[in-house]
Amino acid sequence: MNVPADALSPLRPRPEGRALRAEISLGRIARNLARLQKVAGPRGLWAVIKANAYGHGAIPVGKALEAGGAAGLAVSNLEEALELRDGGITGPVLVLGGLRPEALPLASRHHLTVALVGPESLESFARILPEHPVKLHLKLDTGMGRFGFLPSELGECLEGLKALSPWMKGIMGHFATSDDPDRGFSDRQRKTFEACRHQLRDAGLSFLEVHHANSDGILRGYLDGDTSARPGLALYGLTCIPEGHALGLEPAMELIAEVARVKTVPAGTAVGYGRTFVAPQPLQIATLGCGYADGYRRDLGNRAVVGFGGATYPVVGRVSMDYLTVALPLGVAIAPGDPMVLFSGDPKAPHSIERLAQLLGTIPYELTCALHRRLGRVYL
Numbered sequence: 001m002n003v004p005a006d007a008l009s010p011l012r013p014r015p016e017g018r019a020l021r022a023e024i025s026l027g028r029i030a031r032n033l034a035r036l037q038k039v040a041g042p043r044g045l046w047a048v049i050k051a052n053a054y055g056h057g058a059i060p061v062g063k064a065l066e067a068g069g070a071a072g073l074a075v076s077n078l079e080e081a082l083e084l085r086d087g088g089i090t091g092p093v094l095v096l097g098g099l100r101p102e103a104l105p106l107a108s109r110h111h112l113t114v115a116l117v118g119p120e121s122l123e124s125f126a127r128i129l130p131e132h133p134v135k136l137h138l139k140l141d142t143g144m145g146r147f148g149f150l151p152s153e154l155g156e157c158l159e160g161l162k163a164l165s166p167w168m169k170g171i172m173g174h175f176a177t178s179d180d181p182d183r184g185f186s187d188r189q190r191k192t193f194e195a196c197r198h199q200l201r202d203a204g205l206s207f208l209e210v211h212h213a214n215s216d217g218i219l220r221g222y223l224d225g226d227t228s229a230r231p232g233l234a235l236y237g238l239t240c241i242p243e244g245h246a247l248g249l250e251p252a253m254e255l256i257a258e259v260a261r262v263k264t265v266p267a268g269t270a271v272g273y274g275r276t277f278v279a280p281q282p283l284q285i286a287t288l289g290c291g292y293a294d295g296y297r298r299d300l301g302n303r304a305v306v307g308f309g310g311a312t313y314p315v316v317g318r319v320s321m322d323y324l325t326v327a328l329p330l331g332v333a334i335a336p337g338d339p340m341v342l343f344s345g346d347p348k349a350p351h352s353i354e355r356l357a358q359l360l361g362t363i364p365y366e367l368t369c370a371l372h373r374r375l376g377r378v379y380l
């Protein structure tokens, strides 16, 4: 079957009958970057925009962060890096998850920077890089247990690493528990990172770019010497730790759905799949075109609230694939087309992304990353 190419492209932001959009303030993202830059001092920050900039839209967000003075942009894999290049981003792009050797020629053509994530890559990279050069950032596993050279592996890898020194431009680590009020493990990771750097320096390997901390690491001051950082979540104005709130981070995203239909129901009317909500008195039920297929979690049904006209109202019944339902008292003036706020940009609101994540026992990352590409994104 022939599928026209444009059949696979993302949906129009507002196809008829749906009016769901994430409104994203690039100004807030730029201000959050500036706040973090102030904490980090003269160090350049690598801005993490993997997973479509945590659901905020990689290209516009990447451009705003470049304009705001980020040292570079970091993504998870080759596909995300190429998406940035296709979208006109020309500055440094770091692939955090490393690359298979056979992808190096493509990465080289697109001037990508690649994390070197383990000893298994040394030989093949040394063979391919002279013809297909890319900048490398050596990743150390100081305690995360995923990617990176273990400190115990460095000694036996020194010759292999030295062979890559013409391309070796950076060194990095990643904190496993920077959100933990107990600094103990993070302090151990910091010490390990420094010890590894010394070992490499003694062997004649030095690095122009050094970065270790994520958002929480910056907020907690895990910025040793010249070591810079790679914030993600805080750029979007979200945080799980008190230091983030103290810095005045501004959530960049609001999720808005316009009312598709309003009906008045008598007491005793059940709403939605499973009849999990029954109106205790006459009510207005507003149906919104947003469901779990858009990334609004099913388990927010009968638990979350949405904002409308300066008040909040409960999401009642089950959230379905494309719709959710909100109950309002009879006297509230509401009509199809009226906008309701599903994710609020006010961190203190009961329907802020942080509060909803708490309600669900998860982290804000999961809520924003889950927002489907089918919903419109509007940049303010």
Ligand SMILES: Cc1ncc(COP(=O)(O)O)c(C=O)c1O
Residues within 6 Å of the ligand: 048, 096, 174, 213, 214, 215, 216, 230, 231, 232, 233, 234
């Ligand atoms: C390697 C790496 N660095 C930095 C970050 C940014 O972390 P955060 O969003 O917590 O600031 C991530 C995110 O998961 C990551 O995987």
